[in-house]
Amino acid sequence: MMSASPPGDPEPAEPHDPLSAGAQQIARFDRAVDRWWEALRGRKLIDRVMYGASDVGEFSQIWHVLGAIRALGPRREASDALRFSALMALESLVVNQGVKRLFARRRPGTAAENPTQHRLRQPITSSFPSGHASAAFCAAVVLSRGSRLGPLYRLAAAIVAVSRIHVRLHHASDVIAGAAVGEAIGRLASRLMRR
Secondary structure (H helix, E strand, O other), X not given: OOOOOOOOOXXXXXXXXXXXXXXXXXXXXXXXXXXHHHHHOOOHHHHHHHHHHHHHOHHHHHHHHHHHHHHOOOOOOHHHHHHHHHHHHHHHHHHHOOHHHHOXXXXXXXXXXXXXXXXXXXXXXXXXXXXHHHHHHHHHHHHXXXXXXXXXXXXXXXXXXXXXXXXXXXOHHHHHHHHHHHHHHHHHHHHHHHO
């Protein structure tokens, strides 16, 4: 027969849930980044760059254009642009219709909450991971192959990615995860292209 715990004894500790603790740490990190970023919002030049970058990142527009321009260079062919656009379409399919379906994370804000002069599309997919960041880093990896403009492609990718924090359509952790996914897809695609 089990005896009751004597008065004054502490309650048995609940089992530690590392997943929950990890989620809380990520949420704290996201809140800290958002608080820090708030000082940059509302500054005319920064707003213009960030909203513009977020807009041209829609449907990978900027990357398709850069891929087409790069295909015009010496020793390039129009088929290079088509292969690159096909890769970007595949990356979007994997991330937006694959990876994002594994998560149901709410976005930190909505497109309608942004200033009216900045028209942004309201995404309907999960916030995690950022599709803008994934596409940006995938494109930057592939476009940088054999190019002296590699650092500029990387800079453009970083601006498009962090613009999603600025416009409150992604948490910072969404952007980091998206960048990592895009980097992995881009590296894999580069290896396959070399073969």
